[in-house]
Structures are given as structure tokens and as C-alpha cells.
Amino acid sequence: KNSLQLVRAPACRGGLSRGSGCGAAMMAPWQRLLAATTALRDAALASQREARERSLIGGALGAEGGGGDVVLCSLALRACQAEGEMERAAAWCSRARTVGLEPSSGSLAGLAEAAAGAGDARQARRWLDELFGRATGGSTSSASSSAPQPRPSLGMAALLGGLDAVLEAHLRDGDVDGAAGLLQQAEAVHWIPSVSAYTRVMDACSKSGRHDEAAALLERMVATGTPDATAFTSAIDAAARRGDVAGATVLLQRMERSKVSPNVISFNSVINACARGRQADLAATWFCKMEGVGLVPTKISFNSVLAAYAAAGRPAEARDWLQRMEAAGHTPDAITFASLVTASGKAGRPEEAAEWLAKMQEAGVAPTVSTLTGVVDAFARQGRGEEAASWLQKMEDFRVQPNGLTYSSVIAAFAKGGRPGAAEEWLVRMESARFQPDDVSYNSLIHAHARAGQVEEAVEWLEKMGARSVAPTVVSFNSAIHACAGAGQADRALWLLDRMDASGLSPDVFSYTGAVTAALAARAASRRHEAGALPRQGAVGEALVEGLLDRMLAQGVQPDKLLVGLMARALGERLRAPARLAALGPAARAEAAAQLAAL
Secondary structure, eight states, rough: OHHHHHHHSSSTTTTTTTHHHHHHHHOOHHHHHHHHHHHHHHHHHHTHHHHHHHHHIIIIIITSSSSSOOOHHHHHHHHHHHTTOOHHHHHHHHHHHTTOOOOOOOHHHHHHHHHHHHHHHHHHHHHHHHHHHTTTOOOOOOSSSSOOOOOOGGGGHHHHHHHHHHHHHHHHTTTTHHHHHHHHHHHHHOOOHHHHHHHHHHHHHHHHHHHHHHHHHHHHHHHTTTTHHHHHHHHHHHOOOOOOHHHHHHHHHHHHHHTOOOOHHHHHHHHHHHHTTOOOOHHHHHHHHHHHOOOOOOHHHHHHHHHHHHHTTTTHHHHHHHHHHHHHTTOOOOHHHHHHHHHHHHOOOOOOHHHHHHHHHHTTTOOOHHHHHHHHHHHHHHHTTHHHHHHHHHGGGGGGOOOOOHHHHHHHHHTTTOOOOHHHHHHHHHHHOOOOOHHHHHHHHHHHHTTOOOOOHHHHHHHHHHHTTOOHHHHHHHHHHHHHHHOOOHHHHHHHHHHHTTTTTOOOOHHHHHHHHHHHHHHHHHHHOOGGHHHHHHHHHHHHHHHHHHHHHHOOOOOOOHHHHHHHHHHGGGGGGGGHHHOOOOHHHHHHHHHHHHO
16 A cells, blocks of 8 residues: 555656656656556466566666666566476576666575476576676686685575575475485585585485495585584484494584584484494493483483394393393383394294283273284294284284284294295285285295295296286295205206396396205216116206306305305315416305315
8 A cells, every 4th residue: 555655646646657768767666666667567366477577678678778777677576486487587697788787696595496386496596696607707617626606795504594595496306316416516516504404415415325426425514524424324324224333423523523412312323323233232332322422312222222222132221221221210112012022033032022012001001003013023023823813813903903013023924834825815814904015025935845845836936926017026935946846847947047137137046055955966866767878968067066066156146065065075086277267256266276175
């Protein structure tokens, strides 16, 4: 209302025709700003794009030959920004430059931020590149030869706001390279990106497995003096997620050297790294160090140490840490009890795992699918299929639905117990429950049939696995090859090796051990049942072993002690062939010499 009153006042009305250059030229800048604002408002309400454009051209760019006003030009750009019309904003910039007006850095930063918010990362990057070019005198190179220093003269708050918005657009699109490159460009023009910007790119690099780049980003932050506890903790947490205990430890020490005080979250991340790396005692050591610097451990701290001892299968220590947790005033939760169940299960104490579930209920903590699956897995590890299946069925009593891992544990229980038929039945039940069996489930079945000497069934399930869009693994093929080894089916073992190569899988030492065992078993069977053909069959067996040895060495696979012994007994002095000895590693070569000397 004030704008309308001022524009329509007698002092402003004389000869004024909104949108005409002659009236606008007689007005003060603030008056022309108000006049243009009113014209823009009226035209926008009436959706009159052409009228709006004419009025703003008249005010911002001036009448033909009449010059322009940078204030009104900025107003036009902001209007386009507010309405999300990025293409029209680009047109405005071009028109403004034809009359000698250059948009301010703040306007460009705002447009970059608006374009990023609208999901147009490409246009946002164009606006930001203009700012980079302005800061470098026209060059947008991302190379930097010195540590970045702040340049407040460029309107740092606005510029970094635009930078953060474009950075977020890159990350939202999964463009980690674009985000990392953007940081480099900012550093090259001596802008210091925010801690949040660095941290988000570090997280993205870590999650995509680019750990070296994440570490380099942290070093660049250290060079600028900008890292805080959040940045270091993010880097430590990334190391923890990949189980890099040494990396997490080094980062925490680097944090202290950089005079950034570690917080509880920083220590928790290192303890979590130890837990993932199954270094339980080291996790306890870091817990004590956290207390030593005056920090108060949280429930997460206690649970992380408990999880470390659980992963190591050390239930006694896990129980001790439960007592310490309760003494510190923390109530055990579902995560705590899940760790205790896991610890007992890995130690081969399934009944103890079930007792922890009962104590969980007594404590008023509702059993979770993770805890109940832990009990199922505890019995599965002992090959006690009936008990494992019973606990899966009991999950309904707790109003908890089993998941795919629960079914896989039952399948593994029957497979380990030497009951492949029952394992097959539970795989069918798993599919009926609409869970897709994974390679672990199929591998359990193949291995169960292999142990039972059922070659046809083992190979059949290997075929079914691929037919059901579950890619066989090296473990899958190895189980089937060892089934062939037990039956002396050398030809089928070789066929499976060829299938592995065709599938893009690299046979390992266990693959070749199975194939060599199959070849030697075939030769032994030939000697027992076809004594008249002994010389010919023996030669064929040795030729197979020689071929397997040469094939293995050509693929860069080194035999272990067991395989060297098998080959030494099969080949004798032929194992000493210079080309073979040269291809053997030092350990395998020494073992071959010892085995041949013993023979």
C-alpha cells in the first residue's frame, strides 16, 4: 500500500507513464524502483508477461538509448528468482549487459541458490561459474597452488550460500565428482567453503568407497584451519563403517593434535570401529581413555563395547560390561540384549542365548526380530535344526515376523546337521513367505548335498540358483566341485571350473584343491576297478593334475600346503620343472622341496 501511495502521489505523477522511459528518466532511483515494483506486481497478478517485461525494461534498462539502473536490474533478477524462472533470468542478464549493466555478485549467488533449489543443477552451476570467473578475472580453473584464504569483499555470506545450494544439488543427484570439483573451484578463488560443505562431501566420498578422497578433504580442511569436532567425527565414523580401526585411531589422534577436543561421539565412533574390526579389548581401552579425559560414556558407548565382545564370541566379558552399564545408571535396551544373545550364540551356548531372551522379557524390553533371530542362529551354529525351526515358529507368540535372515539360519541349521532334505523344505517355506533366498541360503543347500555325497543334487541346486536370478559365488562352485571330488568325478569338476571362468569368477586355491582331489580320486578308482588299464589311466590322471597346476599358476593362484602335498604325490619330480618352480611363490616352492624330499 505504501508503494502504491508513493508512486501515485502528485510529485510522482507528472507525465509518468509506467513502463515508459521518458517518465522514468525524470524520477529519482527510489521512485523508479517503486514504480517498477508496482508495474511488476500489476503485470504478475494479471499474468501479463509481456507487459511486465516492457515495464521492467523501461525502468531497469532505460528507454532506447536512455541508459539503465543496476538497482532495478537486480530487482528484475530477484523477481525471476522468486518465481523460479531461471531461463528468463538468464535472458535478463544478457539484456542488462547490452546496456552496460553487470549483475551484482549477490544477485548471481541468489540465482544459483534458486536454480539449485528448483532442481536445475546445470543452470545453478552456470551462475556459480560466473562468480568463479569474476573472482579469478575470467578464469574458472579449479587448480589451486596455495591454501584458500577468505575474501570478504565478494560478499562471502551470499556467495557461500549459493555454493552450499549448488553443492547440495550435486549430492542430491549423486554427482560426487561435481561436488568435489566445486569445492576445489571455491578453494582456487580463495573462498573457504563451510564446514558443513566439506563434511557433506566427505560423507558422500566415504559412502561411495572413495576413502582416500575423503581423507584428502579433511587434510584440506586442516590446511584452512576450519575443521571442527563434527568434521573429524564424520571422518572417524566413515573409517568405523568400513572397519578401519587403524584409520579411526589415527584420525582421533590427529584431531587432538589439531587442538580440536574429541567429544563422546568421536570416541564412540572409534569404539564402534573396534567392534566392527572384532578388536574387543581395544574397544575397552578406548572406552577407558574416554573416561580418562573427563567425558561421560553414554549408553551407546557401553553398547558398542558389548557389541565388540559379542562379535568376538566372549560372553563372559559381555556380561561384565552389562554390569558396568547398569552400575553407571543405564538401562539395557534391545541392542544390549541382542549383543548378549549373539555373544552366547557365537560361543556355542544356544541355551544361554535363550536365557538372555527370557531376561530381556523380565526387564520389560520387547523382543525384536534381531534378538529372536540371534537365538535361532545360536541353535543353527550347532546344527540343531529342530530347535532352530521351533524358535522361528515361536516368533509368532512374540508378535514378531521372521525375516529372510531368520529363514536362512534355519536352512543353515538343517544343512549343517546333515539333513539337506529338511533344508530344501525350509527354502520352499522361505519363498512361500515371500522372502528371496540369497546366495548364503543356496550355498548351505549345495554344501549339505556335497557333504552327503549327492553330486547330482548339489549341481542341480547350483543350476537352480542361477535360474532364479541369484548369482552363484565362488563358494557355490567350490561346494559343487568338492562334491565331485568326493565322488571322483574329475570331468564334472573340470566342467565346473570352466563354468566359473565363464561366469567371470576367479577360481581360488580351494577350487583347484577340489579339482585335483577329483582327478586323483578318479585315478585311484581306475586302479581299483580296471587293473588291466592301469598304466593308461594313471597317465591320464597325472596329465589332469599337471594341466590344473599350470592353469592355476597362469591365473596367479598359489597352492597352499595341502595342495602342494597332493601335487607332489601325483607328479613327483615333474613338479620340479623350472617353469613351474619359477611360478611358485617362495613358501610354495619351499613346501614343494620338502614334500618331494619326504617322498
